[in-house]
Amino acid sequence: xxxxxxxxxxxxTPVLSERMxxxxxxxxxxxxxxxxxxxxHKENWGLTKMAYPIQRKTTGFYxxxxxAADADAEIVDKLELAYRRDEQVLRxxxxxxxxxxVKYNERRRNGEFNKPKPKKEEAxxxxxxxxxxxxxxxxxxxxxxxxxxx
Amino acid sequence: xxxxxxxxxxPIVRPKKYCRFKKSGIKYIDYKNPDxxxxxxxxxxxxxPRRITGTSLKYQRKVAVAVKRCRHIALLPxxxxxxx
Numbered sequence: 001x002x003x004x005x006x007x008x009x010x011x012x013t014p015v016l017s018e019r020m021x022x023x024x025x026x027x028x029x030x031x032x033x034x035x036x037x038x039x040x041h042k043e044n045w046g047l048t049k050m051a052y053p054i055q056r057k058t059t060g061f062y063x064x065x066x067x068a069a070d071a072d073a074e075i076v077d078k079l080e081l082a083y084r085r086d087e088q089v090l091r092x093x094x095x096x097x098x099x100x101x102v103k104y105n106e107r108r109r110n111g112e113f114n115k116p117k118p119k120k121e122e123a124x125x126x127x128x129x130x131x132x133x134x135x136x137x138x139x140x141x142x143x144x145x146x147x148x149x150x
Numbered sequence: 151x152x153x154x155x156x157x158x159x160x161p162i163v164r165p166k167k168y169c170r171f172k173k174s175g176i177k178y179i180d181y182k183n184p185d186x187x188x189x190x191x192x193x194x195x196x197x198x199p200r201r202i203t204g205t206s207l208k209y210q211r212k213v214a215v216a217v218k219r220c221r222h223i224a225l226l227p228x229x230x231x232x233x234x
Contacts, residue, residue, distance in 0.1 A: 050224035
């Protein structure tokens with residue numbers, strides 16, 4: 001059976017504490033591996049500003065999973081069902097990766113592109129997540145205030 | 151009757167447009183990279199036509215898909231004023 005590569009981007013609410021964030025991402029990971037998927041890569045962008053508010057939130061935790069699975073397996077359906085059921089998920093996008101995309105992602109992981117984003121990720125992502133936790137509630141308030149004002 | 155002076159318009163010489171994907175061998179357009187996609191949208195966040203960017207049809211389709219995906223995951227706005 002030929003394997004197909006998929007990429008799934010999930011935006012989680014900024015209200016989460018670090019542990020909740022890890023729980024959520026590990027539960028999705030588990031779902032992928034239990035349904036016969038093979039997790040290739042996992043990425044955490046940390047708290048990222050969004051271009052427009054979703055459910056009155058202006059920021060979100062971006063999680064990216066790249067996995068390989070059998071083309072006819074129902075793994076994507078199951079994963080997206082879990083996303084929809086999960087109230088912490090603001091938005092998700094799952095895409096099938098063509099061969100050029102697979103190559104591109106591989107090169108990106110190895111840091112061949114001198115883009116600022118993937119290189120920065122490891123350090124500041126963890127920091128920003130840590131920063132958010134103590135004042136998460138205050139932050140949410142400020143976010144909702146911003147929306148109301150605008 | 152005076153002969154009307156024959157008037158020939160001097161052609162405006164512009165550098166030839168080219169498809170940047172074909173030229174630099176880019177095969178996949180990453181929808182998670184809004185900074186790169188900024189080159190293909192105007193300040194309102196709308197897609198620029200091929201006649202301006204010079205992109206070939208094959209890659210214009212891919213650009214369009216990438217921009218739409220990028221908007222969906224809220225890295226690019228659907229509507230904007232003065233985003234550049």
